[in-house]
Amino acid sequence: MLAFCIRRIVQAAAVMLVVGLIAFALFRFVGDPVVFMLGQDATPEDRARMSADLGLDQPFHLQYARFVGRAVQGEFGLSLRQLRPVSTLFRERLPATLELALAAAVFALAVGIPMGVYAALRRRSWLTQVFLVVSLIGVSLPTFLIGILLILVFAVQLNWLPSFGRGETVALGAWSTGLLTASGLKALILPAITLGLFQMTLIMRLTRAEMLEVLRTEYIRFARARGLTDRAVYFRHALRNTLVPVITVAGLQLGSIIAFAIITETVFQWPGMGLLFIQSVMFADVPVMAAYLCLIALVFVVINFVVDLLYHAVDPRLRLENAAAR
Amino acid sequence: MTRLAALVDSDLAWSFRHSPVAIVAAVVALACIVGAIGAPLLAPHDPFDLAKLDLLDAFAPPAWLAEGKTAFLFGADDQGRDVLSAILYGTRISLAVGVASVVLSMLLGTALGLIAGYAGGVIDAFIMRVADVQLSFPAILIALLVDGVTRIALPDAAHGGTAFWVIVLSIALSGWVQYARTVRGSTLVEARKEYVQAARVIGRHPLAIMFHHVLPNVTGPVLVIATIHLATAITTEATLSFLGVGMPPTTPSLGTLIRVGNDFLFSGEWWITVFPGAALVALVLSVNLLGDWLRDALNPRLR
Numbered sequence: 001m002l003a004f005c006i007r008r009i010v011q012a013a014a015v016m017l018v019v020g021l022i023a024f025a026l027f028r029f030v031g032d033p034v035v036f037m038l039g040q041d042a043t044p045e046d047r048a049r050m051s052a053d054l055g056l057d058q059p060f061h062l063q064y065a066r067f068v069g070r071a072v073q074g075e076f077g078l079s080l081r082q083l084r085p086v087s088t089l090f091r092e093r094l095p096a097t098l099e100l101a102l103a104a105a106v107f108a109l110a111v112g113i114p115m116g117v118y119a120a121l122r123r124r125s126w127l128t129q130v131f132l133v134v135s136l137i138g139v140s141l142p143t144f145l146i147g148i149l150l151i152l153v154f155a156v157q158l159n160w161l162p163s164f165g166r167g168e169t170v171a172l173g174a175w176s177t178g179l180l181t182a183s184g185l186k187a188l189i190l191p192a193i194t195l196g197l198f199q200m201t202l203i204m205r206l207t208r209a210e211m212l213e214v215l216r217t218e219y220i221r222f223a224r225a226r227g228l229t230d231r232a233v234y235f236r237h238a239l240r241n242t243l244v245p246v247i248t249v250a251g252l253q254l255g256s257i258i259a260f261a262i263i264t265e266t267v268f269q270w271p272g273m274g275l276l277f278i279q280s281v282m283f284a285d286v287p288v289m290a291a292y293l294c295l296i297a298l299v300f301v302v303i304n305f306v307v308d309l310l311y312h313a314v315d316p317r318l319r320l321e322n323a324a325a326r
Numbered sequence: 327m328t329r330l331a332a333l334v335d336s337d338l339a340w341s342f343r344h345s346p347v348a349i350v351a352a353v354v355a356l357a358c359i360v361g362a363i364g365a366p367l368l369a370p371h372d373p374f375d376l377a378k379l380d381l382l383d384a385f386a387p388p389a390w391l392a393e394g395k396t397a398f399l400f401g402a403d404d405q406g407r408d409v410l411s412a413i414l415y416g417t418r419i420s421l422a423v424g425v426a427s428v429v430l431s432m433l434l435g436t437a438l439g440l441i442a443g444y445a446g447g448v449i450d451a452f453i454m455r456v457a458d459v460q461l462s463f464p465a466i467l468i469a470l471l472v473d474g475v476t477r478i479a480l481p482d483a484a485h486g487g488t489a490f491w492v493i494v495l496s497i498a499l500s501g502w503v504q505y506a507r508t509v510r511g512s513t514l515v516e517a518r519k520e521y522v523q524a525a526r527v528i529g530r531h532p533l534a535i536m537f538h539h540v541l542p543n544v545t546g547p548v549l550v551i552a553t554i555h556l557a558t559a560i561t562t563e564a565t566l567s568f569l570g571v572g573m574p575p576t577t578p579s580l581g582t583l584i585r586v587g588n589d590f591l592f593s594g595e596w597w598i599t600v601f602p603g604a605a606l607v608a609l610v611l612s613v614n615l616l617g618d619w620l621r622d623a624l625n626p627r628l629r
Binding site for chain 2: 255301
């Protein structure tokens with residue numbers, strides 16, 4: 001177990017170093033940072049001095065080491081567009097994105113699992129057919145189009161819910177939350193549904209497939225033979241075993257939710273990190289792009305690492321395979 | 327003639343005739359393709375000819391509404407451009423980006439997969455590690471990053487022709503992994519067979535073996551992936567354009583049209599957004615369904 005952990009940590013660190021290298025190359029070679037800072041008409045002497053100040057005259061590997069050292073401490077320099085530290089910008093934007101991602105994940109699980117269970121238990125019901133058609137549409141529609149349609153119906157036509165922004169927020173220390181005010185909660189509904197719909201259809205299909213699989217196994221037949229009620233068989237025996245893979249996939253999807261938040265945040269002008277990133281792409285704000293790249297890579301690496309560890313802890317067969325491989 | 331007869335008689339054609347979903351999807355997809363290719367002939371107006379635009383036509387609602395004008399079936403946008411014509415030209419651009427990026431992705435992925443599977447060893451390990459790492463990130467994120475980097479590196483990347491290739495490159499680089507993995511898997515199987523060993527014995531060049539002998543035997547699954555990837559590529563292009571880092575408003579794709587129309591959603595001019603959106607859904611959904619059907623039809627195990 002320890003050897004497995006160490007190997008995975010080394011792999012994760014290698015991935016992060018490579019992503020860091022890409023981010024650094026972006027930083028260093030795509031557009032000249034000295035020109036960015038001094039403007040086009042600085043004298044050669046000024047440029048040379050600036051280069052020396054920034055450490056740009058040092059060898060490549062030393063510069064990279066310095067970049068990594070600062071990145072580990074969360075320092076990515078100044079945003080070229082807003083002239084403020086990237087770390088401060090991220091700290092301001094992080095709560096919005098995390099709250100949105102969390103709400104979307106809760107929506108996907110709370111709606112997707114019951115729908116999947118129903119579709120598995122009542123295979124021939126018309127409602128099941130409706131669910132399946134909805135899931136097909138949910139998979140095919142681009143995220144931004146779902147957002148636009150929801151805005152058109154619930155914000156423009158019915159005027160029930162706001163279509164942009166976070167509503168009122170309350171500051172809890174450094175964390176500004178929209179979950180404690182009525183307008184904040186109302187503003188969260190449409191973006192959360194938009195972001196969670198794809199994951200919801202995925203979870204529904206997976207729950208249905210797993211449930212159908214589990215219902216065919218021996219222990220379910222045995223539970224029936226013992227004379228347990230349908231209710232006990234379905235929800236106490238079958239559902240529990242269905243949920244293991246569903247939760248795993250949901251965990252793996254958490255990273256995608258944060259990535260797809262870029263689109264949802266643009267549609268709803270949600271002041272999170274995705275919106276910050278898209279603006280940095282449009283305005284060639286390299287430090288913000290590089291930092292976002294590193295941060296999202298970290299999120300994915302951590303999620304994959306945790307899921308691997310959990311698999312390893314839950315499934316003894318994997319341990320055997322690893323032992324045999326060695 | 328015999329070839330045609332054989333085609334009509336084949337398993338694939340039988341499966342097609344007995345799948346109403348596939349037939350409907352094929353008709354819709356074909357309509358989109360014909361509309362896209364024939365846009366200059368079919369479109370009632372030329373949306374790019376500034377001289378013919380009349381600002382008095384701006385915001386004309388669809389023809390069947392009270393204030394609609396018969397000349398503008400799906401209404402007109404803020405500059406008096408016919409929405410239907412813009413959709414036809416937009417579909418043309420969306421499809422062109424989609425097809426170009428799928429082809430590029432397919433070439434890249436197939437070549438890398440062949441090399442990885444046939445060469446083995448360090449080369450294989452390297453290519454597949456890169457693929458693994460890339461696969462753990464969503465494709466749209468990779469496309470956004472490539473797009474962003476190219477935009478910074480090329481100052482005129484936001485304009486017409488360059489923008490087209492920047493997007494094609496972004497989508498192609500975000501999608502090659504699936505081809506590479508599939509082709510590598512089949513190559514590993516094929517490389518052990520006698521005909522490959524025979525070719526090796528008579529001293530053919532490894533590249534010739536890869537591309538003349540192995541390649542024709544591993545293309546089946548690649549076509550299925552390509553069909554499904556086309557739907558994804560069109561969606562990705564639309565998403566990039568909607569986010570404002572895709573096709574520019576001067577040569578709008580469906581995604582750009584939706585982005586432009588989105589500004590008028592709140593003032594009630596819904597048709598500028600909704601019709602391009604519907605066209606996009608029809609295109610993506612039909613290609614997706616065709617891909618699903620093709621995958622099931624070519625895979626006897628699923629029957």
